[in-house]
Amino acid sequence: MSNTxxxxxxxxxxxxxxxLNEYAICDSIFYLSQSDEYNFTCMQSKExxxxxxxxxxxxxxxIINKLLxxxxxxxxxxxxxxxxxxxxxxxKSEKGECQESLQCKKSLQKMSKNFTDSxxxxxxxxxxxxxxxxxxxxxxxxxxxxLELPVNLDNDQFRDVYNQWYKFRKEIKKKLTPIMIEKQxxxxxxxPLETAIEMLEQSMENGWQGxxxxxxxxxxxxxxxxxxxxxxxxGGDDEKGTGSASDGAVREQTKAIxxxxx
Numbered sequence: 001m002s003n004t005x006x007x008x009x010x011x012x013x014x015x016x017x018x019x020l021n022e023y024a025i026c027d028s029i030f031y032l033s034q035s036d037e038y039n040f041t042c043m044q045s046k047e048x049x050x051x052x053x054x055x056x057x058x059x060x061x062x063i064i065n066k067l068l069x070x071x072x073x074x075x076x077x078x079x080x081x082x083x084x085x086x087x088x089x090x091x092k093s094e095k096g097e098c099q100e101s102l103q104c105k106k107s108l109q110k111m112s113k114n115f116t117d118s119x120x121x122x123x124x125x126x127x128x129x130x131x132x133x134x135x136x137x138x139x140x141x142x143x144x145x146x147l148e149l150p151v152n153l154d155n156d157q158f159r160d161v162y163n164q165w166y167k168f169r170k171e172i173k174k175k176l177t178p179i180m181i182e183k184q185x186x187x188x189x190x191x192p193l194e195t196a197i198e199m200l201e202q203s204m205e206n207g208w209q210g211x212x213x214x215x216x217x218x219x220x221x222x223x224x225x226x227x228x229x230x231x232x233x234x235g236g237d238d239e240k241g242t243g244s245a246s247d248g249a250v251r252e253q254t255k256a257i258x259x260x261x262x
Contacts, residue, residue: 006053009093016070016089024053025063026072026086033081041079147181150189158197165200174209184211 006024013023028049032042044052050060064080067073072086147159162185169176176184188196188211195214203211 009090012089012093016072016086021053021055021059022063022066025049025060026067026082028052029067029073029080030082030086030090033079041076041081043079147185149185152193153185153189153196155193158193161197161200165204168204169209172207172209187211 006027008020008023008027013020018026029042032044033040042049046060046064047057049064050057053060055063064073068075071083073080073082147162149155149158166176166181188199191199198214199211202208202214
């Protein structure tokens with residue numbers, strides 16, 4: 001028994017539902033029954049076969065019985081030999097014609113097709129994502145000449161303000177992507193040019209990440225906030241006032257602030 005290794009053809013092993021040890025013993029019987037000196041029969045004892053592949057005599061006995069039940073080996077004289085069923089499967093496997101091999105090839109072909117389709121889909125998505133990549137130039141600013149704008153926003157002033165907006169987003173670590181730029185331009189195109197510019201400036205002044213409609217309610221100055229606190233405390237009417245708000249000058253100032261902000 002000079003052969004010290006077994007080449008396992010996994011398509012054949014899966015075809016007959018064999019374990020590695022079962023395949024090794026069946027292949028060993030096939031190898032040992034190739035000599036005409038013993039009438040093409042494996043004359044080795046179960047113990048020797050078990051020792052050769054590293055299993056006990058009892059394990060070798062159980063495996064040989066299972067191979068007999070599957071019709072992969074037969075008893076011959078005082079030994080065993082593999083059947084045509086086993087030989088044909090091994091031969092087809094070597095030629096790539098085993099049923100398991102064919103199924104495997106079909107699976108690989110299907111996987112290859114799916115992989116190709118996935119690559120094509122990914123390539124398409126990448127192109128769609130990067131179709132505006134030339135909007136951003138090498139200086140990391142908006143390339144104003146490449147920025148596609150609708151007719152109502154196609155203005156140098158808007159391009160300058162939007163470039164400032166791009167830089168602002170970059171400074172706050174919320175960099176704009178080409179798709180985000182496209183969506184923001186689409187949103188701003190619904191407004192007049194002046195309003196769109198004002199919306200961008202509003203977001204930058206307030207440190208916002210998004211672009212929103214103009215907040216018509218103005219921000220109170222510290223002085224005006226004091227006056228409004230007086231208004232809330234004393235009321236703006238002599239009849240409802242409770243104290244110093246009866247002073248005409250203070251009352252008029254608080255009413256003016258109320259009309260301005262409220």
